Amino acid sequence: MTTIETPPAAAPPRKAATVTRPGDRVFANLSRGSGILLLVVMAAIAVFLTVRAVHAISKDHGNFLTTFEWTPSLNPPVFGIAVLAYGTVISSIIAMIIAVPIALGIALFITHYAPRRLGGPIAYVIDLLAAVPSIVYGLWGALFLVPHLRGLNLWLDDYLSWTLIFHKSDPNSAPRSLFTVGILLAIMILPIITNVSREVINQVPKMHQEAALALGATRWEVIRLSVLPFARSGIISASMLGLGRALGETMAVATVLSASPVLSAHILDPVGGTFSQNIVAKFGEADEFGRDALIASGLVLFVITLLVNGTARLIIARRKEYSGANA
Secondary structure, three states: OOOOOOOOOOOOOOOOOOOOOHHHHHHHHHHHHHHHHHHHHHHHHHHHHHHHHHHHHOOOOOOOOOOOOEEOOOOOOEEOOHHHHHHHHHHHHHHHHHHHHHHHHHHHHHHHHOOHHHHHHHHHHHHHHHOOOHHHHHHHHHHHHHHHOHHHHHHHHHHHHHHOOOOOOOOOOOOOOHHHHHHHHHHHHHHHHHHHHHHHHHOOOHHHHHHHHHOOOOHHHHHHHHHHHHHHHHHHHHHHHHHHHHHHOOHHHHHHOOOEOOOOOOOOOOOEOOHHHHHHHHOOOOOHHHHHHHHHHHHHHHHHHHHHHHHHHHHHHHOHHHOOOOO
């Protein structure tokens, strides 16, 4: 009886050893260290703000969240952020409502409608506008924008005062209001949102657009069905980047707004204030406790900014199917 010997099983192929170059290791360690350093700096800022804020809030004889006044120099001190939080949120919302559609329209015009010899100069001018200092915008707003908004304010008061939002209590008052601040902030964040949106739209694969055109889609249908879904997460990121600047803008708002501790639903009235405007206006004359109170308001702005960025990340994560990696 003959036995058949089975050949030994072939050994599995060895995996090629990955060779890490010294430059790659150095770059990886530097990147990791930069990320850790950023977290440490953010944590240090949060701890500093929290310690100084707790010291101020513990001696506040008003409700920090609902008090309208800002008088930390009185004895006893009374201050709160109700007016500041309202003014910051409302002016930023106005800025986003105005800036985002216009910025997206400009980005689409440059990338899909304008000829190259026209789109290039427009993009260059927008890049220059993004580099203009905020104090220049503030001076322009105070000397040019405020006087020229009187007619618009009166028109809104005449035809839309029934909404209460556009009601103007004193028709003769200067238009140094949250509405003016919102328009100025919209002009300031417009270049940022436009530039980032344009770069994202330029990353849309040409094959997607050419395939849609081959199926008989019009240019607008190509944009609606191929471009915007792919670039949606990037456009949201650009909008949140602009919102971050609108929330923390200081000098331009302080130059334009006539701040007062009054909370009003009429955005055309020269009342209200913002966190950044209040800090820059009160910091020079504040004593040590007053600076702690201003730091407490800065902590609230810090938290609001973190919440906005976190919300943006959640929105982008939910729509990751539109990102470039999965397109």
